[in-house]
Amino acid sequence: MNFRFQNLLGAPYRGGNAVISGNNLLISPVGNRISVTDLIKSETVTLPCESSSNISRIAVSPDGNFLLTIDENNRCQFINLCRRVVLHRMSFKKPVSAIKFSPDGALIAIGVGKLLQIWRSPGFRKEFFPFQLIRTFADCDASIMALDWSPDSNYVLAGSKDLTVRLLCLKKLDGFNKPFLFLGHRDTIVGAFFCTDKKLDKVSRVYTISRDCSVFRWTYSGSEGRTDDLNGEVSGPPSPGTPEQRAPGNAIGDVDSFDNDNIKKRKALDGSADNWDKEYEFLLHKGKWELSKKDNCMQAPAKLTSCDYHRVLDLLVVGFSNGVFGLYQMPDFICIHLLSISREKISTAVFNELGNWLTFGCAKLGQLLVWEWRSESYILKQQGHYFDVNCLTYSSDSQLLATGADDNKIKVWTVSSGSCFVTFSEHTNAVTALHFMAGNHCLLSASLDGTVRAWDMLRYRNFRTFTTPSSRQFVSLASDQSGEVICAGTLDSFEIFVWSMKTGRLLDVLSGHGGPVHGLMFSPTSAILASSSWDKTVRLWDVFEGKGAVETFPHTHDVLTVAYRPDGKQLASSTLDGQIHFWDPIDGLLMFTIDGRRDIAGGRLMTDRRSAANSSSGKCFMTLCYSADGSYILAGGSSKYICMYDVADQVLLRRFRITHNLSLDGVLDFLNSKKMTEAGPLDLIDDDNSDVEEGVDKQTRGKLGYDLPGSMPNRGRPVIRTKYLRIAPTGRCWAAATTEGVLVYSIDDSFIFDPTDLDMDVTPEAVDAALDEDQTQRALLLSLRLNEDNLIKRCIVAVNPVDIKAVASSIPFKYLRRLIEAFADLLESCPHLEFILRWCEELCKVHGHSIQQNSRSLIPALRSLQKSITRLHQDLADTCSSNEYLLQYLCSMGTKK
Structure with a gap:
């Protein structure tokens, strides 16, 4: 009766973005569920929580504890990844096309239609309404398609369908209300990324990427404004790219020199460079940004459908609608790899934390690939069944x-x-x-x-x-x-x-x-x-x-x-x-x-x-x-x-x-x-006006x-x-x-017990006391009556190998099935192989007749034990064979010398 959902196999990846938590956990949507793949162990599990419809967007917190999912019905789930449970739920009024946690994990940027909403990230506390809306930006003229946070979590880049990228400041300061506009693209924005200077550890460049395969590089060249005090009163001309027109002699695109004298005056007023660094954080979108370079991936007529940027390695990966992906070294836009992995559109492309693995998803074919670009080899290549x-x-x-x-x-x-x-x-x-x-x-x-x-x-x-x-x-x-x-x-x-x-x-x-x-x-x-x-x-x-x-x-x-x-x-x-x-x-x-x-x-x-x-x-x-x-x-x-x-x-x-x-x-x-x-x-009813290019065909x-x-x-x-x-x-x-x-x-029987077999003396403390007094037989019987999985395994391992026969003979038959199940689980994780096999041998000798008489009730447990022993036998056989051939090789090399 106690069957619970464990995993989902054979289901294709149908769309949405994939993310990597830490360096080795690949998180991807599969229908209305979330699949988590450990790239090191090559193990995949599906979270038991479900959304009301297919999941379209996901984001994971920087510490890897929380996952935010949004489905096609604009319903959001906030999931604890460690416990695999849903902590909070809420709904948005419009479709969500982009979502991202801030680097410090305290805020969440969500593109809800034309609006950019900044929410406070919920924690582990129980709250009546955990999601708190901090600020809403209504500057975009079309749906927001790309988001990126600055390293200090004070600025957000928002790329929109209106062909622009906006630099938005979270701090409400006078004179900083209007965002800076990165203009010049001729198609929908797919990605926008901050780039930091490794020496100064400050934002120095911005990359904006559009569907027509264009990559623009914008360089920060200092601040034109002057901060009179720390309260944020700013004077000076407006920055280039804002709706206000600049003076005729200082048009957009002109390159002005950095005002070093102004910096020295500010440092002199403040008395330290630290205050200038703090002030610098609030002047990023008030400074001058110039379009320093335009590049093109040269994949026309294909469209650029996905991209990701690795800030430490300064690498850019882009995926196209013809199944080709490109890896470029920035800022010189040097092509490292340009390969075809599919014939259909690449719907997601993402780096891992170290930047050595690339993850690609093709929703049309249901494929998920993880590729190591240095050795040019596959880490993971999974594809579900395309049809039922x-x-x-x-x-x-x-x-x-x-x-x-x-x-x-x-x-x-x-x-x-x-x-x-x-x-x-x-x-x-x-x-x-x-x-x-x-x-x-x-x-x-x-x-x-x-x-x-x-x-x-x-x-x-x-x-x-x-x-x-x-x-x-x-x-x-x-x-x-x-x-x-x-x-x-x-x-x-x-x-x-x-x-x-x-x-x-x-x-x-x-x-x-x-x-x-x-x-x-x-x-x-x-x-x-x-x-x-x-x-x-x-x-x-x-x-x-x-x-x-x-x-x-x-x-x-x-x-x-x-x-x-x-x-x-x-x-x-x-x-x-x-x-x-x-x-x-x-x-x-x-x-x-x-x-x-x-x-x-x-x-x-x-x-x-x-x-x-x-x-x-x-x-x-x-x-x-x-x-x-x-x-x-x-x-x-x-x-x-x-x-x-x-x-x-x-x-x-x-x-x-x-x-x-x-x-x-x-x-x-x-x-x-x-x-x-x-x-x-x-x-x-088919909607002929639906924008097919934004998603994957049904x-x-x-x-x-x-x-x-x-x-x-x-x-x-x-x-x-x-x-x-x-x-x-x-x-x-x-x-x-x-x-x-x-x-x-x-x-899962680990939490099921029979209350009729318990009394006031059968407690976990009694099991610990029996183990401390070296009464392993009594401790094992008490743990079997409690039916606590961890206590049973602990008592089994605590038995002295010399006493296995005596302890096995004292086990009542009604606990035999539970003990065999514990052995099967221990063989999967316990290193004491010979010890567990000796337990199994003694149980068969002592209770062999009872097992034969009641084989029908013990069949599931016995087959679980057989499964574990067979798997270990295969692993040991492979290891012994390789050692045998290695020894033969070493011996042959020794005789030759």
């Missing part, structure tokens, strides 16, 4: 997860790190079914292109292809326990094809169904194959010895999928009317039926003619999956919910909501009548020809649904292939 994920499967040790999608690709992910390490793209049509063979060395895939392919997971190649005499479209796949026989169901001919895995020959063709065969599964305990079809039947085939014998289970509606319980004594099938039928495959009797229409009901399409009360009609479960012990079953389909049922009691245990993303159709239960017009729903989701009528996408607007479910063999996690991507949920 159709199927997925876990490896037997639950370490790997394979996904297949409408984009004809198969991706294999490491579940623990959330990263994709191999992509197979040999299929020429949508991948519809996947299956891992025992041993994890072979992956099977079925596709609409008429082939079933076998993939070698050691050499990452397609080593066998199964075909039919005439072209067929495969939509289901199964393999027997021995791996000798491969079966695939078809969409068009309604047949089941049987091949030999060793020879690749077609052994048999099973005919009898009168509709597409969407479900195939072998019994876990016998060679019986169960198939479900749209002809309203489930059939059982004896593939090896039946000689055509078939047993048929009739239904009243089309059967969408079928699933065997792990012990092979029960068969579940879902039908088009939203019901789940449970059969006894041995006696051929219907055991009971669960009506899930009301459970799965929720969410209406924008074009739905039904009322909210009748929205349950047409809802059905398209995928079923039993738990590892067979006690519950997961069901998902054409809804925003995934239902968990208790098989024995036939009751709904829990409903998992897939998403709250309003950018998808079918999320809202009640539609807003204000958005309904004569031409149809307002959200589905990505239309792929749809298969055999999809159910109620689940078709609406004119490019994705419909929320679940296509496939699979529970990991360990039983600790499960994955769902949804419109949002592959959602991974895992179980």
